[in-house]
Amino acid sequence: MSWQQQILRVNLTTGNCDIEPLNMAWANEYLGQRGLGSKYLLEEMDPSVDSLSAENKLVIATGPLTGTMASTGGRWSVITKGPLTDAIACSNSGGKFGAELKLAGYDLVIIEGKSEKPVYLHIENEKVELCDASEVWGKTVWETEGLLQKKYSDPLMRFASIGQAGEDLCRYACIVNDLHRAAGRSGVGAVMGSKNLKTIAVRGTVGVKSANPEHFMKTVNAVNARMNDREGMSRDGTLDMIDVTNSIGSLPTRNNRQVRFEGTEKLNPSAMQSPNENGHTNLITNGACFGCTIGCGRICKIDPTHFSVKDKPQYHKASGGLEYESAYALGAACGVDDIDAATYAGFLCNEYGMDPISLGGTIAAAMELFDIGAITEKDTGGLKLEFGSAQALVTISEMTARSEGFGKEIAMGSKRLTAKYGHPELSMSVKGQEFAGYDGRSMQGMGLAYATNNRGACHMRADPYESDFDTTEIEGKAAIVKNSQDEISFIDSSGLCLFPGGCGWTLSDYLELVDGACEGTWDMDRLKQTGERIWNLERQFNLLAGLSRADDTLPKRILEEPAEVGIGKGLVCRLGEMLPEYYELRGWDEEGRPKADTLARLGLN
């Protein structure tokens, strides 16, 4: 089997680090990663606790296929109560850290309590220790990794760290691993910071065993052969999407005032891959996570003559560049068409540990507040926070990363920021989490997916894409969203990435890999029921945390202001019509609470 069958429990209050057996009954019901981590969290913690208190727990979770030979088998997740949303948070990352943790012998690491002083967690197989972090506290993610890499002199050691944003409790601080991959959303890095935990450093040589290695490898090879449509993703990355959403009128622009951005041709894959007027090309190469045969990551360089980095040679090297979501949030959402400025803001996100989607979404909200006069240069410390200003984007990103001046306000996230300045309707968020790069008017299914997602607005927890590109009619959308949410819950619990699904794999391919790696029989019915169980468990967490039907909604702009162009021209999101059908399909009552028979069917009562 591919579970390590053990967890590591780290109590930061007492300093105890204990290895415990994995609850295999739960593993068989929740698979791993997102599902299993959520199960542990709900079993062990009162969901009503303050997300930034010592009572909140941080679960670092791998899946059964993490660290195996399966393509994209490097995924890991952080499950906790999110400071941005006060809902369950599950933030998924790639890179090499997750596989290394699994290779060290652990399915999960449960971190609880709070350390009196800054510490980091050092794991080398069964050797586990909490170490004084005073030498790296206050340092960036990049500095931290460099210092610890030097200290241990082991190039294969992997790190997951917070930057100053996490230390300063930025509500959307992330945990960055391998320099530029991140458990990005919902503020999981702030939870780590609140516990005075700077880094998890891990080296593993235990390996991952399979019950039937020969059979498993045959499965891996057969499934790999079916990933036959990956060329576009390797070449253009997720940024490919920007021309699609812009064309159909679903690229949120200037805080969703518009749905099409006139500067898209300066941010798209062609712009990234073509020399600028100085002969500089942004894209250097692509990058891949552990075991990945796609390589969607962008490795980019900023033009060294660009104003953002002109006197900063530390930013002249290649690092993680713009993906679709960061190009949308740090570009179109702010009305900025300067690819180098957006790339620089993205570098800051990796360096200081911030979610680029929420950073961009919050800056966009602030720009609209500035535009309507709700905030002025007096509030911003003299900064003209105008839509379209690359200089403003760069400056406010630096201020937020370093928790300086008005940057402290931006670090609250758009929900808290807009409420403070009297315009909560200008936060383009759900449950406090900023929108991804899709507009719920032209993509009605995405609107429903945003509204119902357990961790707030997110584009990775449902798959209405094909349907939404096909039609703006809402018939059938509730079922598509519900069913894909369940399927993705399963994939997110396996240790695999979602992107093979856009490169040739079907759900059956994921299932075949899980069945090949795990004990027992995994068929399609079990897959779907496992996913549905996970979704409902997350919902239970949120209900116990105090969320309700009222949180399954969208900003007024999306519900009442029709889109002006594109396939959604003249439309608002018809959430009110889709939501009751969605609840019914889920087996929930009118208030969005799972009915007793639904809970019983899923073993959740």
Added chain:
Amino acid sequence: MQVTIKVFGKLRHYMPAGNSAGNYPINFKLGETLEQLLTRLPLPKDRAYLVLHNDNKIDVEQLASTAISESDDIIVLAPVKGG
């Protein structure tokens, strides 16, 4: 007569090199339909495309009845999933 077609996404790489902006001028005769025009593009025939004509999505069955003119805005896309 000539109309410019925009080809985005994965499909861009099936088009002739040297046009990084995704704009492809193509000659057509009066009375030709969108279907006839698209057939002449060097794109794989076994894919589902999203076709936008003057900001309207055109279903497959509408292609043969959609007339074109020089000022038209035509976009051909291969939708991808986000991330």
